[in-house]
Amino acid sequence: MASLKWENRISKTIIHVMLIFGSIIMLFPFLWMISTSLKGNESILSDSIEMIPRDQKTTLIDGVERPLYEVSFNNEQKEMVLLRSLNEGMAEFIDPANPDESVVLPLTKQKPVRPMSFHWQNYPDAWNAQPFGRYFLNTIFVASVSVLCQLFFSSLAAYAFAFFRFPFKNAIFIFLLGTMMLPQQALLVPNYVILAKLHWLDTYLALIVPFTASVYSVFFFRQFFLTLPRDLHDAATVDGCSHMGFYFRVLVPLSLPPFLTLGIFSFLGSWNAFIWPLIVTNSTHLRVLQVGLAYFLSDAGTEWGLLMAASTFSIVPLVIGYFFVQKRFVQSQAMTGLKE
Amino acid sequence: MRYAFMLVLLITITGFHGCGNLKEETIPPGRIGITFWHGMSGPLGKVLTTMMDEYNQSQEQYYVIGINMGSYDTLQKKILASVVAGRSPDISQNYEALTLKLSEAGKLVCLDDLIAAEPDAKEFVADIIPVMLRNNTFNGKLWSFPFNKSVPVLYYNKDMFREVGLDPEKPPVTTDQMREYCRKLTRDLDGDGEADVLGYGMTIRNEWNWSCVFMSFGGVLFDEPTRRVFLDTEAGYKATAFYYDMIREGTAKFAEGYDHQNDWLAGKVAMFESSIVSRVFLKGKIRFDFGVAPIAQGDVRPAVVLSGTNINIFNSGNSAKIAGAWDFIKWFTNTDNGARWSIESTYIPVRQSSLNTEKIQSIFAEDPNFAAPYKQLDYAEFVPRIPDWFECRVKISDELEQVYIKAADQRDSGQSAEQDLVKLHLERMQKNVTGVLVNSLETLL
Numbered sequence: 001m002a003s004l005k006w007e008n009r010i011s012k013t014i015i016h017v018m019l020i021f022g023s024i025i026m027l028f029p030f031l032w033m034i035s036t037s038l039k040g041n042e043s044i045l046s047d048s049i050e051m052i053p054r055d056q057k058t059t060l061i062d063g064v065e066r067p068l069y070e071v072s073f074n075n076e077q078k079e080m081v082l083l084r085s086l087n088e089g090m091a092e093f094i095d096p097a098n099p100d101e102s103v104v105l106p107l108t109k110q111k112p113v114r115p116m117s118f119h120w121q122n123y124p125d126a127w128n129a130q131p132f133g134r135y136f137l138n139t140i141f142v143a144s145v146s147v148l149c150q151l152f153f154s155s156l157a158a159y160a161f162a163f164f165r166f167p168f169k170n171a172i173f174i175f176l177l178g179t180m181m182l183p184q185q186a187l188l189v190p191n192y193v194i195l196a197k198l199h200w201l202d203t204y205l206a207l208i209v210p211f212t213a214s215v216y217s218v219f220f221f222r223q224f225f226l227t228l229p230r231d232l233h234d235a236a237t238v239d240g241c242s243h244m245g246f247y248f249r250v251l252v253p254l255s256l257p258p259f260l261t262l263g264i265f266s267f268l269g270s271w272n273a274f275i276w277p278l279i280v281t282n283s284t285h286l287r288v289l290q291v292g293l294a295y296f297l298s299d300a301g302t303e304w305g306l307l308m309a310a311s312t313f314s315i316v317p318l319v320i321g322y323f324f325v326q327k328r329f330v331q332s333q334a335m336t337g338l339k340e
Numbered sequence: 341m342r343y344a345f346m347l348v349l350l351i352t353i354t355g356f357h358g359c360g361n362l363k364e365e366t367i368p369p370g371r372i373g374i375t376f377w378h379g380m381s382g383p384l385g386k387v388l389t390t391m392m393d394e395y396n397q398s399q400e401q402y403y404v405i406g407i408n409m410g411s412y413d414t415l416q417k418k419i420l421a422s423v424v425a426g427r428s429p430d431i432s433q434n435y436e437a438l439t440l441k442l443s444e445a446g447k448l449v450c451l452d453d454l455i456a457a458e459p460d461a462k463e464f465v466a467d468i469i470p471v472m473l474r475n476n477t478f479n480g481k482l483w484s485f486p487f488n489k490s491v492p493v494l495y496y497n498k499d500m501f502r503e504v505g506l507d508p509e510k511p512p513v514t515t516d517q518m519r520e521y522c523r524k525l526t527r528d529l530d531g532d533g534e535a536d537v538l539g540y541g542m543t544i545r546n547e548w549n550w551s552c553v554f555m556s557f558g559g560v561l562f563d564e565p566t567r568r569v570f571l572d573t574e575a576g577y578k579a580t581a582f583y584y585d586m587i588r589e590g591t592a593k594f595a596e597g598y599d600h601q602n603d604w605l606a607g608k609v610a611m612f613e614s615s616i617v618s619r620v621f622l623k624g625k626i627r628f629d630f631g632v633a634p635i636a637q638g639d640v641r642p643a644v645v646l647s648g649t650n651i652n653i654f655n656s657g658n659s660a661k662i663a664g665a666w667d668f669i670k671w672f673t674n675t676d677n678g679a680r681w682s683i684e685s686t687y688i689p690v691r692q693s694s695l696n697t698e699k700i701q702s703i704f705a706e707d708p709n710f711a712a713p714y715k716q717l718d719y720a721e722f723v724p725r726i727p728d729w730f731e732c733r734v735k736i737s738d739e740l741e742q743v744y745i746k747a748a749d750q751r752d753s754g755q756s757a758e759q760d761l762v763k764l765h766l767e768r769m770q771k772n773v774t775g776v777l778v779n780s781l782e783t784l785l
Binding site: 041042045046056058064065066067084085086089091106107108188189192193196197201275278279282291294295296297298301302303 | 375380381382384385407408409410411414417418420421422424425426427499500502503527528529530531537597598601602605606618621622624625627628629
């Protein structure tokens with residue numbers, strides 16, 4: 001009995017260690033993003049991996065900012081300036097108060113003076129670089145509406161494929177699936193031309209309507225609906241239930257897992273969309289978060305501190321949202337794989 | 341659940357209704373709006389926006405609205421799509437490669453006609469820096485106007501030069517000197533047997549720098565009438581071996597994207613070559629005494645490849661808009677504004693007279709680093725101006741990348757140099773680039 005208890009404990013410990021290890025790996029990029037968002041340029045570019053933002057203390061010597069080191073020689077500790085590195089690991093240091101006297105010491109034995117320093121200013125700087133308030137509203141609006149529409153229309157199409165009998169049903173379904181093979185890039189120009197002909201460019205319609213249906217969602221819903229007993233449909237029909245009645249009263253309540261799964265994934269997809277919103281909009285008031293983030297990348301370099309600050313605040317709503325739907329999300333992931 | 345769908349409907353309706361009420365940068369009444377699509381973000385984008393605002397305040401006839409497309413790549417896609425859809429902007433930044441096609445398709449306004457209408461047409465043309473004029477002339481006609489042009493330069497850490505006993509005022513001029521300097525500058529600072537500072541840092545897809553060195557070894561990239569390339573030549577070999585040798589020796593290192601700039605800032609490499617506009621990004625981050633100089637050259641002729649974009653006016657058929665677009669271009673590139681654009685963005689001004697302004701001359705006198713790129717203007721050239729060249733550049737970079745990665749592997753495993761490797765990849769480069777040119781899709785554009 002006792003050995004069983006021990007066995008149980010050991011296996012639980014092993015599982016926990018693995019889970020903790022896994023979560024550290026998953027969390028590290030996020031922590032690194034937050035840490036970078038609070039760093040100054042010099043520490044972002046430095047070699048060492050520092051989670052806590054620190055800045056090298058410097059002093060101006062002959063018009064050039066030079067690094068300060070905690071130098072120990074003649075049994076005393078002193079803050080001195082690194083003037084230059086010499087060969088074989090030696091370096092020349094000077095006392096900023098008395099620049100004429102210099103000492104040559106091994107570089108690796110001296111400690112750079114790097115006090116903690118948080119660059120909170122990156123956040124307001126990033127926020128003010130672009131109208132992020134507006135971008136947030138747009139992203140939330142576009143993502144919510146396109147996800148809700150997509151779930152509605154795709155599930156209706158899937159309902160037809162799962163429960164109706166009509167000529168060429170399978171052929172049409174395969175044809176629909178075939179469209180998934182076309183790469184997005186190939187569709188960019190034709191889709192743009194269609195929107196231009198509809199006079200929808202530079203409107204919310206261009207951002208939302210192309211995403212109100214998705215073949216992947218139709219496929220996903222259809223597969224789920226096929227696992228539901230057909231008797232339900234027959235019974236409802238016998239009882240005089242209309243198609244929409246069955247859809248709303250029976251099908252949707254029974255299909256929450258695929259609704260949630262697809263809802264979450266397409267919401268994330270919409271939240272992260274970049275090329276399409278950029279191509280079809282011109283006005284700043286219609287642009288979305290990801291387009292705003294691209295502002296910090298450019299031709300001759302990236303402003304990492306600002307980019308990471310903006311990335312941090314752009315995922316905050318997603319993280320908060322996740323805490324609310326976490327339980328449902330995990331549930332839906334677990335259930336969608338089941339078949340009766 | 342039904343309520344949820346009613347909610348969707350409600351949000352949709354209010355959302356679409358609401359979008360009509362949202363305020364945007366609007367064209368003031370009585371002015372002609374000019375849309376300008378560009379790809380300039382970050383600090384350079386800020387300079388551009390400030391200058392556009394000033395233009396809008398400087399007169400009351402036109403109003404320029406700048407729209408940032410994030411990157412040149414997206415800008416190109418959007419231009420293509422918009423031209424097909426008949427929804428092009430009034431002006432846009434553009435690479436030469438697309439200009440010819442757009443002009444042949446009748447989508448652009450020929451700038452010769454606009455210049456001819458200027459009172460000082462002759463002086464106007466004579467003042468444009470010659471290489472830029474050539475760069476924008478297609479089949480004898482000016483179809484675009486130089487806008488943000490740059491050349492590569494050498495950035496070097498003068499402190500490190502002093503530390504190893506090199507004269508900080510004499511950066512390497514030839515590729516041979518560069519190799520030699522890199523050997524001196526490569527140092528093991530902490531005595532662990534591994535070099536902490538390397539001589540030269542480069543981006544792994546350094547096709548731009550490679551092209552410069554290739555030309556300076558006497559190479560000819562492309563023959564326009566026959567559409568042939570000459571990569572698998574002695575010049576190609578020398579240019580590629582230059583980088584291969586340094587990496588294999590362990591005196592140069594490559595990095596992804598712009599990380600070589602960061603390596604230099606962090607003191608991991610003593611020199612790197614990049615665009616003059618990198619200076620805007622390095623500003624305020626450099627913690628040592630540094631110099632900017634012309635890039636190192638091969639032994640046949642000096643050469644440097646001009647980069648950056650030009651500006652097109654799209655043929656909307658609306659003469660008022662075309663006049664406004666031209667007015668903005670003239671304003672932006674005039675002597676004073678050109679000088680200012682150059683000082684704040686570090687791009688090369690379009691006009692000789694901008695270079696002669698007191699503003700720029702006094703900066704040259706104060707800061708010799710500022711003058712370095714201009715020394716290269718006399719021998720600046722440009723790469724082939726055909727849409728296929730985008731693809732050709734990718735093929736060239738692909739092979740160079742392979743050579744550099746293998747050179748680093750050989751260094752790490754202590755293998756000896758393998759000059760056949762360079763030859764092999766040059767042959768492949770020649771074959772692949774020729775393949776792109778032969779199986780061209782250009783006619784489909």
